[in-house]
Amino acid sequence: MISLKRTNSDDIDFINLVALLDQDLAIRDGEDHGFYNQFNKIDKIKHAVVFYENDIAMGCGAFREKDS
Template sequence: MSNLKRTNSDDVDFINLVTLLDLDLKIRDGEEHTFYNQFNKIDKIKHVIVFYDNDVALGCGAFREKESDSVEIKRMYVHPDHRKKGIASQVLAALELWAAELNYPYTVLETGKKQPEAIALYEKSGYEIIPNYPPYENVENSVCMKKTL
């Protein structure tokens, strides 16, 4: 049985999944990893979703307030053995619902050109590419996106 849990960045399952995410991104991003990693700290994140199947944490995502009218989707990850099962879509939808409940009119996010599956997920979920926002405005690998909730 699967379920989604609302939690925060102190959640051990979230921390463990983010550790796997960072290992994956270190390989994908190569030399650029140090730049990106400085913006991916997970301390004090109040809005985290963890996806479970039979009490095993398989995926996660989070958001932080970006501006007074938007949140930034962060730390989206699904364990490689469980991809292509709709888990990321469920996590993203749960994050968007939570943001809407908190009266944020839209979400933004940054992903990388070296993550085509992430770009495809976001486009399928209604996100549109926008000009890169700070601190990514001059980063060739970055793709910034926005969705009205």
């Protein structure tokens, strides 16, 4: 069974998936990770989605406003 959940940055599944992504990006970015990581904060995201397969969080996405 596949499902999507609309959520925000307070969602524990969203937080856990982003943590896994951050670990992967730290490896891929190498020495540049400190620079790129400053842009990857997830606090105050109002619009996110988590993808589930058989009730297991498998992926996520989000967008946030940069300037009003």
